[in-house]
Amino acid sequence: MGSKLTRRDFFRRSSAAGALAAAEAIAANGSTHPPGWAGTRRTEAIATNCEMCFWRCGVLAEVEDGKVVRLSGNPAHPLTAGRLCAKGCAGTALLYDPDRLKYPMMRTGARGEGKFKRITWEEALDFFAARLNELKAKYGPESVAFFPHGVASSWFVTLMKAFGTPNAAEPAFAQCRGPREVGYALTFGQGLGSPEPVDLAESKLIVLIGTHIGENVFTSQVTAFAEGLDRGAKLIVVDPRFSTSASKADWWLPIRPGTDIALLLAWMNVLISEDLYDKDYIGRYAEGFAELVSHVKEFTPEWAEPITEIPTERIRATARAMGQAKPAVALHPGRHATWYGDDTQRSRAMAILTALLGSWGRKGGIFLPTPLKTGKFSLPPFPESKRGRVDGAGTRYPLASEEQGVTNGLVDATVSGNPYPIKAWVVYGQNVLESIPRRENTLAAINQLEFLAVVDILPMEQVNYADLVLPEATYLERYDVPHVAESAKKPFIALRQPVVDPLYETKPGWWIAREMARRLGLEAYFPWASPEEHLNKLLEPLHVNVNELQATGALAFEGRPYIEDRLPEDGALFATENGKIQLYSKVLKQLGFEPVPRYVPVEDPPLGYFRLIYGRAPVHSFGRTQNNAILDGLMPENEAWISMQAAKVLGVADGQRVVLENQDGVKGLPIKLRITAGIRSDCLYMVHGFGNQSRALRRAYRKGASDADLMTRVKIDPIMGGTGMRVNFVRVLTDLDGQGG
Numbered sequence: 001m002g003s004k005l006t007r008r009d010f011f012r013r014s015s016a017a018g019a020l021a022a023a024e025a026i027a028a029n030g031s032t033h034p035p036g037w038a039g040t041r042r043t044e045a046i047a048t049n050c051e052m053c054f055w056r057c058g059v060l061a062e063v064e065d066g067k068v069v070r071l072s073g074n075p076a077h078p079l080t081a082g083r084l085c086a087k088g089c090a091g092t093a094l095l096y097d098p099d100r101l102k103y104p105m106m107r108t109g110a111r112g113e114g115k116f117k118r119i120t121w122e123e124a125l126d127f128f129a130a131r132l133n134e135l136k137a138k139y140g141p142e143s144v145a146f147f148p149h150g151v152a153s154s155w156f157v158t159l160m161k162a163f164g165t166p167n168a169a170e171p172a173f174a175q176c177r178g179p180r181e182v183g184y185a186l187t188f189g190q191g192l193g194s195p196e197p198v199d200l201a202e203s204k205l206i207v208l209i210g211t212h213i214g215e216n217v218f219t220s221q222v223t224a225f226a227e228g229l230d231r232g233a234k235l236i237v238v239d240p241r242f243s244t245s246a247s248k249a250d251w252w253l254p255i256r257p258g259t260d261i262a263l264l265l266a267w268m269n270v271l272i273s274e275d276l277y278d279k280d281y282i283g284r285y286a287e288g289f290a291e292l293v294s295h296v297k298e299f300t301p302e303w304a305e306p307i308t309e310i311p312t313e314r315i316r317a318t319a320r321a322m323g324q325a326k327p328a329v330a331l332h333p334g335r336h337a338t339w340y341g342d343d344t345q346r347s348r349a350m351a352i353l354t355a356l357l358g359s360w361g362r363k364g365g366i367f368l369p370t371p372l373k374t375g376k377f378s379l380p381p382f383p384e385s386k387r388g389r390v391d392g393a394g395t396r397y398p399l400a401s402e403e404q405g406v407t408n409g410l411v412d413a414t415v416s417g418n419p420y421p422i423k424a425w426v427v428y429g430q431n432v433l434e435s436i437p438r439r440e441n442t443l444a445a446i447n448q449l450e451f452l453a454v455v456d457i458l459p460m461e462q463v464n465y466a467d468l469v470l471p472e473a474t475y476l477e478r479y480d481v482p483h484v485a486e487s488a489k490k491p492f493i494a495l496r497q498p499v500v501d502p503l504y505e506t507k508p509g510w511w512i513a514r515e516m517a518r519r520l521g522l523e524a525y526f527p528w529a530s531p532e533e534h535l536n537k538l539l540e541p542l543h544v545n546v547n548e549l550q551a552t553g554a555l556a557f558e559g560r561p562y563i564e565d566r567l568p569e570d571g572a573l574f575a576t577e578n579g580k581i582q583l584y585s586k587v588l589k590q591l592g593f594e595p596v597p598r599y600v601p602v603e604d605p606p607l608g609y610f611r612l613i614y615g616r617a618p619v620h621s622f623g624r625t626q627n628n629a630i631l632d633g634l635m636p637e638n639e640a641w642i643s644m645q646a647a648k649v650l651g652v653a654d655g656q657r658v659v660l661e662n663q664d665g666v667k668g669l670p671i672k673l674r675i676t677a678g679i680r681s682d683c684l685y686m687v688h689g690f691g692n693q694s695r696a697l698r699r700a701y702r703k704g705a706s707d708a709d710l711m712t713r714v715k716i717d718p719i720m721g722g723t724g725m726r727v728n729f730v731r732v733l734t735d736l737d738g739q740g741g
Ligand code: SF4
Pocket: 050, 051, 052, 053, 054, 055, 056, 057, 083, 084, 085, 086, 087, 088, 089, 217, 218, 219
């Protein structure tokens, strides 16, 4: 086959052996370009992975005459197997979005005014290095804080560590998955990672608590969910709203918000009192069972009914269904877990319930990651700061991840100047005004900075406040650190590679970080000449080379997902202090927290107000896709869901435009009402990510309303510093005069 092999032929092959042989054939042609190039032009489908959300599905980009004409799923990708969601298919509209940041810019107007002058990359990088060196000399390297987001930020993580600042924090922890990772790690010795290792396809019973699969569409997860249901899995959905998942459920439990821990305790009570838990598993792997038994004794379904507003019999019936289906119960740990400030404890309760069902490491439950050994360049040690970090990770918030940090802690410290002044922020790939609640606080922090640099693709709101704007190439124009996915049933490595050259004057993140490093005298931390060389090093221990991976886009390895598959080199089954599942947490006890979760009531909405709840839509990701021409066509704005009873009392009609005002008198942009039987009367629901205030995003500007605008208060999780955000209340105003942000 040799030289006659085309890429289309190649992707028709399904076996790994065929793929490898094909890759070798391409490699043997001696081309230095990835496969799919004809001379200096790419003409066929190139494998890469998606970044329209964080799931990183395998993509085939069809390129004609240097233009991406179509994105489709890569059938060779082991996890996503040829499927893309609507967002993934719409990636071309991001690539060709006329509102993209196109060249480096320096601020000329006041912060927030959005006035800039175009500068060259030389000027931009020199300016960046000069400002950072100046601040370092004056205040120390710790005075520069870093806000990364997503995998692509890893080059900048290296840069900022090398610069000498410990002050870095990403919203993925304190505004999203942090409590879950901490709660499960306290129980099982490890968190869950991403993608979540939930064995939905093999499950006999799926339990979703506030997780709305179908509205949050991550292709392999939604596929596995559908497969599980097709095979006859039962479904319990706990949600104040009749979500898409709830519409498929055998039991929909419209819980009173903030009472999930009470429900979880009552479920444990039934499993234990009716002898329905997995005795063998608990006896073999867990400790603290006696303490758990005595703790949950009083938390009967009868106790939980008035708290949760779920009838006793339904609590009992669902607990029994779990007991019968064990261990093949997929209790989904959720993803965005920062709700009420007791979130680590709620995640602990979910983890303990998972343990009682014997589901961790079992088919149909939560499967185990399989470690993949990758290669690394040896770098000089990162400088250690004597002053420590300012965000409270490891101190004020004892179990916060020091790797991921506490964003809100970093913002608060910038405002207060305690324990020492923060004078500059470097923000990569996120809109801190939307991702971190309490916008006024974030703006107060920004307004006292001496320097703000933003690396982004689109002119998000925060760009208007930046001193220096660095336009990054999109995921279709750049290499990123590959996706090393250990938390998949078959672990895999997947590549993101450029399918076209960067448009305008945009540059890939790896190039920007490395050029910055050169100017700061930190080039020793970037000891590779090209991303291909970096990739080769990483792949060395896996015995694959770059050409193989470039051809297929992804390569899978044998997995050991269940307890019985484990090998000694996989490490301890439960990486807790003594190798046992911790039903009773001595760590929490020592730190002064409840060792077993306890229900603590949360504040109810005042009369006339709704609890603000929020979530995802299948065709948008956070606030990053609203300017996308295709996705805007599918869903141009969000709606505020309220119940029919509430609408009757308020005298409002479906589709009517209203303004929401929160408990602190803050008003959002006008939003359309959706009146439905599918939500509790004490809640108002909206999709996150709309109501953008950046004029430069011409399509998204002021469409729909932003839930983040209405989050002026948070409840901090004392264990890990996360911001519980479902503690805001809104009322509906029908008089739009003078409203609208
Ligand atoms: S779920 Fe959709 S947007 Fe997310 S990575 Fe996959 S295809 Fe892209």
